Amino acid sequence: MVNRDIATRIHITIFLMLLCCSMMAQSIKVAVASNLLLPMQAIEKKFESKYPYEVELIPGASGTLTSQIINGAPYEIFVSADDKYIDEVIDKDKAHGGPQIICFGTVYLWVKSGIAGDDPAAILKQEKVKSIGLAHPDLAPYGKLSRDWLEVKQLGVLVHDKIVYGTSIGQVNQYIAAGSVDAAFTSNSLKFSQKKGEGKFIKIEEIWMDPIPQTMLILKTDGPGLFVATLFKDFLLGKESRRIFQDFGYELPVAE
Amino acid sequence: MEQFMAPLWLSLKLAVFTTLILALVGVVSGYVLHMFSFRGKSLIRAIIALPLVLPPTVLGYYLLVAMQPDSFAGGVFEKLFGVRMVFSFYGILLGSIVFSLPFMVSPILSGLDALPKSLREASFTLGKTRLQTFFKVLVPNIKSSLFAAFIMTFAHTIGEFGVVLMIGGNIPGQTRVASIAIFHEMEAMNYDVANQYALVLLVFSLVIIFLVQWLQKRIALW
Amino acid sequence: MVEAAYSLDCTKKYADRGRSFSLEAELTLSKGSFTALMGPSGAGKTTLLRLLAGLEKPDSGVISASEFVWSSPSAFVAPHLRHIGYVFQDYALFPHLNVKANIQYGFREEVDNTWLEQLLTVFKIQDLINDRPASLSGGQQQRVALARALAAKPALLLLDEPMAALDFSLRNEIRGELKQMLGLLNTTAVMATHDLLEATILADHVVWLEDGKVVREGAPREVLKAELLRLKEQTRDI
Numbered sequence: 001m002v003n004r005d006i007a008t009r010i011h012i013t014i015f016l017m018l019l020c021c022s023m024m025a026q027s028i029k030v031a032v033a034s035n036l037l038l039p040m041q042a043i044e045k046k047f048e049s050k051y052p053y054e055v056e057l058i059p060g061a062s063g064t065l066t067s068q069i070i071n072g073a074p075y076e077i078f079v080s081a082d083d084k085y086i087d088e089v090i091d092k093d094k095a096h097g098g099p100q101i102i103c104f105g106t107v108y109l110w111v112k113s114g115i116a117g118d119d120p121a122a123i124l125k126q127e128k129v130k131s132i133g134l135a136h137p138d139l140a141p142y143g144k145l146s147r148d149w150l151e152v153k154q155l156g157v158l159v160h161d162k163i164v165y166g167t168s169i170g171q172v173n174q175y176i177a178a179g180s181v182d183a184a185f186t187s188n189s190l191k192f193s194q195k196k197g198e199g200k201f202i203k204i205e206e207i208w209m210d211p212i213p214q215t216m217l218i219l220k221t222d223g224p225g226l227f228v229a230t231l232f233k234d235f236l237l238g239k240e241s242r243r244i245f246q247d248f249g250y251e252l253p254v255a256e
Numbered sequence: 257m258e259q260f261m262a263p264l265w266l267s268l269k270l271a272v273f274t275t276l277i278l279a280l281v282g283v284v285s286g287y288v289l290h291m292f293s294f295r296g297k298s299l300i301r302a303i304i305a306l307p308l309v310l311p312p313t314v315l316g317y318y319l320l321v322a323m324q325p326d327s328f329a330g331g332v333f334e335k336l337f338g339v340r341m342v343f344s345f346y347g348i349l350l351g352s353i354v355f356s357l358p359f360m361v362s363p364i365l366s367g368l369d370a371l372p373k374s375l376r377e378a379s380f381t382l383g384k385t386r387l388q389t390f391f392k393v394l395v396p397n398i399k400s401s402l403f404a405a406f407i408m409t410f411a412h413t414i415g416e417f418g419v420v421l422m423i424g425g426n427i428p429g430q431t432r433v434a435s436i437a438i439f440h441e442m443e444a445m446n447y448d449v450a451n452q453y454a455l456v457l458l459v460f461s462l463v464i465i466f467l468v469q470w471l472q473k474r475i476a477l478w
Numbered sequence: 479m480v481e482a483a484y485s486l487d488c489t490k491k492y493a494d495r496g497r498s499f500s501l502e503a504e505l506t507l508s509k510g511s512f513t514a515l516m517g518p519s520g521a522g523k524t525t526l527l528r529l530l531a532g533l534e535k536p537d538s539g540v541i542s543a544s545e546f547v548w549s550s551p552s553a554f555v556a557p558h559l560r561h562i563g564y565v566f567q568d569y570a571l572f573p574h575l576n577v578k579a580n581i582q583y584g585f586r587e588e589v590d591n592t593w594l595e596q597l598l599t600v601f602k603i604q605d606l607i608n609d610r611p612a613s614l615s616g617g618q619q620q621r622v623a624l625a626r627a628l629a630a631k632p633a634l635l636l637l638d639e640p641m642a643a644l645d646f647s648l649r650n651e652i653r654g655e656l657k658q659m660l661g662l663l664n665t666t667a668v669m670a671t672h673d674l675l676e677a678t679i680l681a682d683h684v685v686w687l688e689d690g691k692v693v694r695e696g697a698p699r700e701v702l703k704a705e706l707l708r709l710k711e712q713t714r715d716i
Contacts, residue, residue, distance in 0.1 A: 029427060037444055056428050059443045068425050072325045073343040170443040177447060195445045374570035377533050380557040381564035382584045383630060392583070396574040 027054035028225045028232060029074060031065040033081035034170030035105055035142060035187035036214055038195070039248040040079070043241045050235075053228045061168035063139045069094055069219060076229040078217045079236075081105065081169075082141040086215045096218045096226070102236055103250035104211035106188045107146050107204040110176055115183070120202050121153045124183060129162065133175040133184030136165045141212045143169075146185035149204055188249030211251050260449065262429060263437035264456060270345070270433055271413040274352040275360075278409050281353070282360040283395070290368040290394070291376075291386045301365070308358045316422030319351050323423065341423075348424040348431050352413045360409045367401025368394055403471050411464045415457070483509040483666050484634060488539025488549070490529060492690075494520040501525050501690035507634075507666050514681035514698070515670045521687035523670035524567075527636045530668065531564050532557035543634070563627030563635040563665075567642065569619045571611035577622050578607035584629030597625040600655050617648045624652070628659055635660070637669040641676060649673075653680060674702060 032040050037059040044055045058065070058075065066085040069078060070092050079102070080086050086099045109120045110133075117123040124132065135143030143165075150156050164181055166172040173190050175181045177197055191201040216236060218229050235241060242252055285304070289297060307315060323330040323341035330341050341347040371394060379389035395402070417435040424431030426440050434453055441450035484507040491500050501522040507513055515523040528534040529541060532548060532555060541549040548555045563584075571580050581597060582589050598604045601621040611619060620640060627635060641649045657680065660667055671677055677684055677698055684701040686694040694701050 034443060041444070058426050059440070060426070068343065071320055071342055072330075072340060073425050074340065074427070168443075170445075173445060174442055177445060193445075372568065372570065374566045374568055375572065377531075377557070378564065378566060378570035378572075378626075379583075380533070381531055381560075381562055381636075382626065383558045383561070383586045384583075385556075385558055393572055393574075397572070 026052065026228075027056060028076040028228045029056045029058055030077040030079065030232070031058045031060065031069065031073070031075040032079045033062045033065070033214065034059050034168040034173075035081055035189050036079055037170065038189045038193045039244050039250070042244045042247075043236065046240055046244070047232060047235050051228075051231065053231070055232060059170055061135075061139050061170070062141075064167070074221060075219055076221055076225040077232060078219055080215050080217070081212060083213060083215055086217055089217060089219070094220055096220045099215045099217050100233070100237065101213045101253050102216050102241075103214050103245040103252055105142070105214055105250055106211055107142055107149070107209075108186055108188055108191050108201045109204055110184045110186050110190070111200050111202065112179070112182045113198045113200070118202065120204060121155060123202075124155055124159055129182045131164050131181045131183075132159055132162045133172040133181040133186070134163050134165055135169050135172050135185070136167055140166075140168055142185065142187050145209060145212060146204070149206065149209065152206070152208070192247060192249040214250070260452070263432050263434045263453070266345075266429070266432065267414050267434040270349060270352055271410045273349055274356055274413040275406055275410045277349075277353055278356060278360040279406060281357070282364045282405060285361055286364040286368055287387075287390050289365060291390055304361050305358045307355050308362075312355065312416075312418030313422060315355055316351070316419040319347075319354065319419065320423045323347055323350070343423070343425045343427055343431060345424075345430050348420045348433070351419045351423050352416060355416060355419050356409045356412050359412045360405045363401045363405040363408065364398065367398035371397055400472060404468065407464060407468055407471070411461065414460065482506045482544075483511075484530070484541075484543050486526070486530065486539075486541045488529065488536035488541055490525055490534060490536050492522065492525045492534075499690045501529075503687070503690065503692055505685065505692070507668065510664045510666055511683055512660065512667045512681045513669070513683045513685060514677035515668060515685050515687060516672070516674075516677055516701075517687035517693075520689075522690040523687060524638055525690075526687070527564070527638055527668060527670055530634070531562055531636055532560050533564075561630070561633050563630065563632035565623050565627050565635075565637045565640045567638045567640075569611075569623040571619055571622055571626070573611055576608050576610055577603060577614070580611065580622055581626045581629050584626045586630045593631070594629070597628060597659075600659060601625045601652075602655075616643050617652065620644060620648075620652060621655070624656060624659075628663070628665075631663050632665060635665050635667040637667065637671075639670050639672065641671070641673065649676065656680070678702065 030040070037057065040057055044057055047055055062080040062082045062085045065078060066080070066088055069075060069089055078089060089095050090099070109123070111123055115123060115126065115128050117126070123129060134146055137144040137147045150159065164175060166175060169187050172184050172186055176184050176186065176190070176199070177195070185204070190196050216233065218226070218233055246252060289301065320342060321327065323333070325331060325334055325340055325342070333339070333341050339346055341350065375393055375397070376389050379393045384392065415435060417439070420431060420433060420436055421439070424436070426432050426436050432440060434457055438450045438453045441447070441453065486503065486505040489500065489502045491498060493499070497520060499520060499522060503522065503526060505526070515526055517523060525534065529536055529549070535554060536549050538551065540547060543560070546555070547553050548560060572583065575583065581594060598607065601624060603618065603621050603625065606614065606618060606622070611622065614622065624640070641652065644652070653676065669680065681698050684695065684698045685692055686701055686705060694704055
């Protein structure tokens with residue numbers, strides 16, 4: 001009699017656990033490099049209106065997200081702004097399938113309103129520009145590319161003391177929003193978003209500068225999220241998403 | 257609204273569980289450390305106080321290493337309970353318990369140490385065991401320390417950030433507590449939402465301070 | 479020779495006001511006797527009481543109660559098992575309990591209400607039963623502490639300078655009450671005191687300690703006489 005009670009209880013527990021699991025399958029977690037958050041939010045909305053599944057975006061610096069993934073964070077998809085992190089995740093055997101480039105990003109220089117000029121190098125040389133936001137080159141590819149540009153322009157020494165490092169493009173965007181810097185190297189997505197605020201954006205473009213590939217990877221997870229993850233991956237590569245990335249100033253890979 | 261409230265409820269849940277579990281840990285360790293003398297006691301006291309001076313990132317780092325699914329502790333836990341410690345509620349619960357340990361244990365221990373030694377000795381000579389003495393004489397006389405310990409642990413857990421971020425990340429419904437939500441909304445450039453969370457936590461902290469002051473006055477009158 | 483109820487022959491290092499001493503004492507207490515421990519501060523009076531209570535363990539030697547060994551290198555009976563009463567210098571009343579609950583705490587098993595009433599009456603604290611210790615005068619606290627220590631009808635009562643904080647007339651009154659209760663219970667008592675008069679009135683045996691050693695013992699009059707003589711000679715030398 002007692003045994004039967006326990007058996008019933010165990011069955012109910014298992015049932016509830018399965019129910020939980022099946023409910024959890026309705027949503028996936030996508031770790032996304034900060035610079036992509038704005039277009040990804042737009043894509044998330046589109047996806048959720050089309051399918052009965054939920055997408056949770058977890059923004060962060062690509063490096064931070066990578067270390068979380070390696071330490072067992074339960075994300076289904078990783079969208080990185082830096083290929084080296086994608087390689088690391090694959091090396092650590094956390095990937096399910098291969099990487100796929102979804103778009104390319106460009107560096108923009110944001111300048112506070114009230115500071116004149118069109119040439120980025122000339123602007124940064126001005127006395128008025130006292131602090132320059134930059135995503136840390138070791139952590140963010142936008143930062144690395146921006147620093148390379150500064151070196152090529154031989155501005156490195158000149159602006160060295162003015163640089164304020166952020167851990168990601170997201171943090172640099174916070175400096176911009178708070179007005180705590182006079183200029184900052186950010187990504188195209190801020191320029192094309194509704195949250196760009198005041199100031200002007202100048203594209204940093206040189207022949208030697210390659211656009212920054214934004215790469216997606218499906219991750220190995222214990223949960224039953226693979227189906228939704230695949231669905232979302234296809235959606236990210238689809239027409240609607242491509243248009244959104246384009247709207248935010250990203251360049252697209254040649255369609256297959 | 258529901259989405260806005262979720263991190264606040266999660267913070268509350270984390271703080272309630274942390275405080276309840278630590279209350280038990282605090283009373284038991286108060287009993288052991290105050291009523292018995294043994295070797296290594298000052299070492300244990302030092303270890304309990306360690307999170308007070310340890311940078312949260314150091315604690316977070318070691319907890320993360322210890323709780324990884326590939327590590328011994330993390331693996332055993334996952335096999336036993338079928339849940340992963342890192343980046344889950346259980347992980348940040350364990351993190352909070354470790355991190356807030358001194359906020360619970362220290363006030364209890366100093367409350368016990370401040371009581372005249374003769375109280376417990378009188379109880380012994382009146383035929384009561386250590387356990388009876390502890391619960392019937394000592395605990396009732398450190399009520400204000402106990403209240404302070406509970407409230408400080410609770411408030412400290414609500415305000416915790418570094419350890420949660422390191423071992424829990426930012427996962428909605430699991431580890432995105434109110435303090436992380438501020439960080440998240442900043443990252444997502446939703447400054448007005450971040451502002452609201454910050455305001456809620458500010459008001460909460462003020463209320464806690466007033467509560468502590470009020471309780472201290474009340475308990476002094478007992 | 480009367481039957482020895484308690485005997486102590488042990489050594490114990492102790493500190494008093496920053497100075498360290500070494501107690502080396504031999505003591506025998508006969509059943510129902512009242513012993514006064516006397517001597518200058520730091521002589522080891524309190525340490526002796528604490529050794530008897532089991533609040534301290536001797537460094538070497540044996541303490542026993544008739545045929546039972548209380549403390550020895552291989553055995554130790556915890557204080558709560560010794561069936562004793564102890565009146566602390568600071569009374570050590572429990573602040574969170576009222577007078578009645580403080581005394582009830584001393585009962586080992588069930589509260590014997592007749593005995594409780596008797597204690598309240600003899601120590602004249604019937605009207606205070608609902609008061610907390612903090613609101614009592616020194617003399618009242620002293621009476622409650624005595625009543626609590628006697629609640630379990632202990633076989634051995636240890637008193638550490640119980641009257642030190644009280645004025646003269648109050649001491650006299652409480653002494654009478656204490657003597658009455660001890661006679662009733664046939665309890666063996668040991669009291670540390672500075673008060674010569676008190677020792678003469680209450681005790682039937684005085685032990686004079688100095689620097690942790692028993693220098694003199696015997697009937698109160700003789701010990702005190704010897705001590706007075708010694709003091710006189712010392713004064714003459716000066």
